[in-house]
Amino acid sequence: MxxxxxxxxxxxxxxxxxxxxxxxxxxxxxxxxxxxxxxxxxxxxxxxxxxxxxxxxxxxxxxxxxxxxxxxxxxxxxxxxxxxxxxxxAASFVAPALTVAINPTPAPQTVVVDYSAPNLAKEMHVGHLRTTIIGDSVVRVLEALGHRVIRQNHVGDWGTQFGMLLTYLEDSGNESDELSDLENFYRASKQRFDDDDDFRDRSRRAVVALQSGDANALAQWQRFIDISMSHCAHIYDRLGITLSDDDIMGESAYNDDLAGVIEALAAAGLLQRSEGADCVFLDQFKNKEGLIQPVIVRKSDGGYLYATTDLAAVSHRARRLEANRALYFVDARQSLHFKQIFAVARAAGFAPETMQLEHMPFGTMLGKDGKPFKTRQGGIIKLADLLDEAERRAAALVREKNPDIGLEQLNQLAKVIGLGAVKYSDLSKNRTSDYVFDWDQMLSFDGNTAPYLQYAYSRIQSVLRKSEVDPTLLPSNAIAEDQPERRLAVCIAGFNDVLQQVAEEGYPHHLCAYLYDLATRFTAFYEQCPILVSDDAQRTRRLSLANSAGITLQKGLDLLGIDVVDHM
RNA sequence: GGCUCCGUAGUUCAAUGGAUAGAACGAUCGCCUCCUAAGCGAUAGAUACAGGUUCGACUCCUGUCGGGGCUACCA
Structure with a gap:
């Protein structure tokens, strides 16, 4: 509805x-x-x-x-x-919505969603959380509404930094166990790159070797990529991200298309040589002095850039994947880049006018001091460490609330609650604003958090258990009577409206706000309307409402990538 | 310099141009003989500044102050 x-x-x-x-x-x-x-x-x-x-x-x-x-x-x-x-x-109009059905869209589209895209030169850190979690949630919502979603994990597996890494790998005697800590490995090679002129030159030659298809360089590169990608896969698994190996379409996948991009741009009359580099100048990127900001698509040394790769990706998504829409969940700092790419792609006819190209930007992660986290030297927090800490804190709390719990159940609960808290703290904020990273904030279990929603859900399950009725046999169209019942029922009926909005705009925080509202309305209902001690008709009606609220919470949280539990 | 994003309670966040700016955390005070107190109720507390547009402005425009980011061969 x-x-x-x-x-x-x-x-x-x-x-x-x-x-x-x-x-x-x-x-x-x-x-x-x-x-x-x-x-x-x-x-x-x-x-x-x-x-x-x-x-x-x-x-x-x-x-x-x-x-x-x-x-x-x-x-x-x-x-x-x-x-x-x-x-x-009218209560009678609201009642059918208590079946909690997600309405398929009347106009299904093919939607490419580009998200996560970690840089394989390094280990995933907290900065990757937003694109990964928000993108995955929007993907889930689009699919739930019946759109055909094609995930594209545009991983950073190519470029000059790999010259540096492979050269360092070679120098260090190909010790593969050094790669078990990618972060240290990156830091060490970067250090060398900055300090050692000879190393820098060899790194640059390694890039050329890679780009020209040198077999040895490619083999080294592949080994590095495989190790790094397995780190990512492990994180995805822990986080319950729906990305798989099939969705990997990294920068390197477009290598063979790059020359064609340049040719097509030339054929369209868009290419200009400037200071030795091949550029596209578009009027819309003119500043007040009339100078046009170029989009460089080939360097003076003949090398391609990420702009070239992204143009190839647009073309691929338009022609091969036949997308009606392509969404890019990428850092807001790349806003100008995407404006340029989309404009060039349109001018060159890489994407038809009917295809929507949408940059879904998100803000930068800041430290507690309000200044951006510097990713170059120190200060970064590995995603794996964040998840460990989340589970550790959740486990401590679960044990405190329930000292007699078994170890297996403890770990299971800690995982669901800890990860739910981490995800929700990210998903519940407007993605475009900057993001202050704070352990305590991110791992809070009180108030407007995932555990609050999970708690509401588990209370509902508890009441249903105690009622000893089969929830599937409850009437699915109860007519709400008392005010708290009405408030709850009307909220449930609005579920599809919010999903529609998230699918269109790509802001899962609206779904979070909706679910929090739903949970508070349920709690008000729960406080004011006794369920189990009511007479038959009232009891059935209220159980039915509670059940519908539970289903909505579960479905909504699932679309955020957050699990529920029957006991807390 | 040019372009762009941002500035909301002590803190972290909300609010397609709509009614009395909502939450959460923290603070203070209450509530477990009662379906899970990870809860509920109450109190205090905010739109950086100055103009303008509008029936109506946190939101749009101009300026000021403050802070990010991007800005020709990294991604």
């Missing part, structure tokens, strides 16, 4: 009938006393038509009420304030 879409349709139809072209602007009511939903569009429509907004609102309501379909879904509509329309849904 898409409540917003239905209300929007009805109201905009009335607007049209009155000769007005204006959005209905439906949103969930900002306060409970305003009903369940509100339409904010009347004021603007009235303004444009030069009529009194409250009169228009009254007129709209009259027309709405004469529509049988609208009357069936709504129990009250009122004009409020300067011209808001407050809408209270």
């Amino acid at each position: 898409h409540i917003k879409a239905l209300l929007t349709q009805h109201i905009e139809a009335v607007f049209a009938e009155l000769g007005l072209q204006s959005p209905a602007l439906i949103q969930a009511a900002s306060r409970p006393e305003f009903g369940d939903y509100q339409a904010n569009g009347v004021m603007a429509a009235a303004k444009r038509a030069g009529i009194n907004p409250r009169d228009l609102a009254a007129n709209v309501i009259t027309k709405l009420n004469s529509n049988a379909n609208f009357s069936a879904m709504v129990s009250a509509t009122d004009v409020a304030g300067p011209g808001f329309i407050n809408i209270t849904l």
